[in-house]
Amino acid sequence: MKRLACAAALIWFAAAPAWAAMDAQEFVIKAGIGSMFEVQSSRVALDRLRQDRMNALNRAEGDFRRRYVAFQELTHEEAVRVFEEYAKAGENPRLTGLAEESLPMLRAHKHEIDGLAR
Numbered sequence: 001m002k003r004l005a006c007a008a009a010l011i012w013f014a015a016a017p018a019w020a021a022m023d024a025q026e027f028v029i030k031a032g033i034g035s036m037f038e039v040q041s042s043r044v045a046l047d048r049l050r051q052d053r054m055n056a057l058n059r060a061e062g063d064f065r066r067r068y069v070a071f072q073e074l075t076h077e078e079a080v081r082v083f084e085e086y087a088k089a090g091e092n093p094r095l096t097g098l099a100e101e102s103l104p105m106l107r108a109h110k111h112e113i114d115g116l117a118r
Contacts, residue, residue, distance in 0.1 A: 069116045076110040 053071045060067045083106055087099035 069113065072113045073110075073117055076106065076113050080106050080110055 053074075057064065057067055057071065080103070083099045083103050087096055087103060090096035090099060
């Protein structure tokens with residue numbers, strides 16, 4: 001996913017010199033397209049990651065429990081990180097409040113999953 005983000009950034013910044021002579025509307029459109037690509041490509045990468053995890057679980061056979069718990073640990077770590085980041089730096093006050101309120105529950109779930117891993 002980092003490679004994809006780096007590639008998108010390089011493409012976006014490589015085109016920057018051509019943007020010097022454009023008007024504000026054109027700049028906003030082109031900058032928006034670059035931002036949309038970054039968001040959409042990240043979603044594709046996450047979907048692939050989730051699908052890879054599901055495929056690994058389907059192939060796990062006798063190893064299912066260990067893999068299931070490991071994937072749950074990763075998923076809960078990611079959820080806690082996302083909610084913590086938005087609670088600290090989110091732009092929408094209602095959503096930052098929701099993120100803050102949700103963190104104790106998410107941390108408790110993560111703690112339970114961590115207990116299964118032991």
